[in-house]
Amino acid sequence: MKRGIAGVLVGLLIAAVAVAGLGAPIRIGICKIVEHPALDANERGIIDALTAAGYIEGKDVEYILASAQGDPNNAIPIAQDFQAKGVTLVVAISTPMALAAAEVFEGTGVPVVFSAVTDPVAAGLVLDDDDPSQNGNVTGVSDLIDVAGDLALLKELSSSIRRIGIVYNPGEANSARLTAIAEAAAPGLGLSIVKAIADTSANVPAAAQSLVGRVDAFYVTTDNTVVSAIDAVIAAAEEGNVPFLMADPTSLRFGPVLATGFDYYKQGLLAGDIVLQILTGKKPNQIPVVYQTGAEIHLNLDAAAHIGLEFPASLIDRATGIFFGGASWLRSGD
Amino acid sequence: MLDVLGVEKRFRSGADEVLALSGIDLHLDRGDFLTVIGSNGAGKSTLLHVICGVLLPTTGRVRLGGIDVTCTPAYRRARRISRIVQDPMKGTAPSMTVAENLALASKRRGRTLRRAISRRRRAAFVERLSDLGVDLTARLDDPVSTLSGGERQALAVSMATLSRPDLLLLDEHTAALDPKNAERIVELTRAFVEEEALTTIMVTHNMDQAIELGNRLLMMHKGQIVHEVRDEVKRQTRVCDLVDLFSRRHVVDDELLLDPT
């Protein structure tokens, strides 16, 4: 009898402790460098992911939201404020915010999950994106361009596309890296890369021209030098009668035949997923950096018609946006 | 010491043009004390400005001690020319203390990183102020903005006495003061000029002053020198003579143009 009562009491005690533990909402600090549709969507995705997994705001989890309002000087005070408020996890959207959070929470054991960071390794946030074991308390989602995906897209356009021309500035770290990734991924897709170097905007036209007749398609990533002289690349592509893919959907109307970009809400969901993994016991240094795939596809039917190209139906089905008849059309329901 | 040769100064051009100075020829020997009188707009201050470099002449040349300074910037000429202006507010630095102002005037070139107000310098200031009879020794650390107009002007004169300029320019420097203070400043000035035998030009509205002080007198009207007396003739000149000259100027302008003597 005594054992029975003792057992029930212990059981009740454990239950009480468990309930008490469950009772205190987890504090999560979410900060971003500026209010911006992409970053706001990112934030919403994170919160939605947690809500969908059963973490109800106010009950299970408490969010402290902050924005640096475009001033990097606010990043550190915000992170320090999070620390003073005793957050158990930090989500930092954008590179400067992630850097500040990583600096403030270094060695504290509080996990820092970043989102919308283009190159986490170059930024020094993590040591290795594949092997997270040395990354300390930092991990997250990167919006680095899915180069392999873009190349596959070009291949899908037409079976005759083999040689991809890339105009780039090796002086831009991001651009150089993306070009290297392209060169590594191409063979696996049965493609080859032909490079043309333009170290200043003034040299872009010459570089683009040099590729005419030597490539079946042009590809431009987020290279500031080339993007500032993008007309020259568009002209070269038209001259060679070949398609041109640009990794930036907002410039579709200016001439690229197709463009790709990321849905930041989906990126938020990916980041939220990482947060869930950590909340259920995984450590940041057990989670490798996630590179978003599945970029949005935007098609410029006018430009395509110009070079006599017809998009395969499979592509049109997956397109998020279409530029046709001089106007942009977005697929509804997104 | 000072040569002003054929100086002309025009402001603006075309229909708005103002001929502030015209045909000014002036020669000062070392030790001359020249007083300058004239109606408003006669060009008295403009002449001083051209001499010290605040304004550049349209034509003509200015020579100081034999050296042509016509195009030398004002700050460089200031190393040899001291100036006391009419507005007491303009001659001193308001947010700085009496001692700091004196320190600023202590050196006219080559300011170093040495402490500006050393104990020795401070004592020197106190001594200088009491020598001059200027009652500011108790207010060395007060900002100049708390001084009255008379006190500020006394300070300006004291500052001028800290170096021995080649030329001293006084631009109606007692005009903004009440009679008692004006009297004091005039005395201070006279003592300083006499002691150092300074070459001086004093612009004034006060005809008594003009007659009493200095060995030379100039009368200006509409940018030109119209009358000049010196030494013995100047000593004999009376205020009524000057007043006479003035009224003749104003009434018979044309006559003078035809007969420039």
Next chain:
Amino acid sequence: MGSILIHAAEQGFAYGIAALGVFITFRILRFPDLTVDGSFVTGAAIASSLLTSMGVDPFLTLAAAFGAGCIAGMVTGFLHTRLGITDLLAGVLSMIMLYSINLRIMGKPSISLLRVATLSDVVERALSPLGAVAILAVLAGMTLLIKFVLDAFFRTEFGLALRATGDNEAMIVAQGVNTKSMKVFGLALSNGLVALSGALVAQYSGFADVGMGVGTIVTGLAAVIVGGSLIRSRRIGWMTASVLVGSLVYRVAVMFALRYGYLIGFQASDLKLVTSLIVIVALVIPTVRERLMRKVGSC
């Protein structure tokens, strides 16, 4: 609570050096210099580039940053004194030019110093017994040292002439001072300090960002004005002290706003509003004080 105050004080001193720079141009020279929004980043850019690419000693990067800031100030000075461009415009032009130059120095919009030995790391290691106040002690020490050196400088013959240039330019010209050179010197000194501050802040924050200079003039002025209304003295030693006090008060106010602001519905996005409110309050305090004293009279 203690840690927030320590952090606020750290930033109060680090940014306080930039405030001293703004004080020199704004209060002493009476020259509204907007170059600082650019030169602050220049300091951060130089320091972080040197640290990441050449592993230069953190203290040396501060000297390099100071030098770069001086050059930036001299450019503004040249535009104003030699080309006759008005003060505000000259500063704006320099600031705009610096934006491109800073990007060139950095090579990218943002440089991380997380994996590099910065001043913070050196200090934490060297002064580990001081624990949480180690960095505060070093920042405070550096800032106070700079303040006292400035005070001594402004009491020299040269420093006095610089002060007079802003106080009554015509008068000091008549005392033989080349005020054009003085202005260039003042701008150089000021921007040198601002750049030094930028280099310190970058190392403190663990990163340099090309946008971190925006608003430097505003936060600098906030410190000068807030400090000036708390300590109303015209003596140079007290004036520089008031600038630092203003900087500290400002940072503490921001920290409190962040921490407790949510109680009155304040969000992190209202930080800029808070800055302006603090400055307005500071500007109004002297007037209110005066009115309260006058209540004894008839009005």
